[in-house]
Amino acid sequence: MEIISINKNHYPDIANIYKQGIDTGIATFETSVSTWESWNESKLLHSRFVGVDKNNVLGWVALSKVSNRCVYEGVAEVSIYVSENHRRKGVGKILMENVIKESEANGIWTLQSGMFVENEATIALHQIFGFRIIGYREKIGKLGGVWKDTVIMERRSKIIGID
Numbered sequence: 001m002e003i004i005s006i007n008k009n010h011y012p013d014i015a016n017i018y019k020q021g022i023d024t025g026i027a028t029f030e031t032s033v034s035t036w037e038s039w040n041e042s043k044l045l046h047s048r049f050v051g052v053d054k055n056n057v058l059g060w061v062a063l064s065k066v067s068n069r070c071v072y073e074g075v076a077e078v079s080i081y082v083s084e085n086h087r088r089k090g091v092g093k094i095l096m097e098n099v100i101k102e103s104e105a106n107g108i109w110t111l112q113s114g115m116f117v118e119n120e121a122t123i124a125l126h127q128i129f130g131f132r133i134i135g136y137r138e139k140i141g142k143l144g145g146v147w148k149d150t151v152i153m154e155r156r157s158k159i160i161g162i163d
Helices: 008-024 036-042 091-105 120-128
Strands: 002-005 049-053 056-065 075-082 110-116 132-143 146-156
Touching: 002 091, 008 036, 008 049, 008 056, 008 075, 049 091, 056 091, 075 091, 075 120, 091 110, 091 120, 110 120, 120 146
Parallel strands: 075 110
Antiparallel strands: 002 049, 049 056, 056 075, 110 146, 132 146
16 A cells, blocks of 8 residues: 555545545544535645555545644644545554654644544544543534534644653
């Protein structure tokens, strides 16, 4: 698998993988896929990758700002999705490893992520990379008319923002 930076040409595959996540009912509160323009504007320009094998996109990862306030410029939120045909094959691990390295190269000292409590595979993936559970948000939103709880996880860099 090759890890490459995301460009507009990858978006149909990114959107398809995101739709697969939506369809699981445990990956996101979103119920539809956005346009490239909306997706692109919501993500940082650095630290966004696809994992590709023989021109097939297997998964993607990207970071978003958590706030426009300057004190949070080194904090970003992780979005990571793997194609349903490639889950539990190490794709997520390779993507996460790359986004952590790139985020630190771009001055990010804290990565955070929120996920549904039922999404055990995503929680486990984050824990492998040193994310810790910092809390739960009870009945934070509804999906399909059902209240959902989320887990909030964060990873503090050991090389950026330690002074």
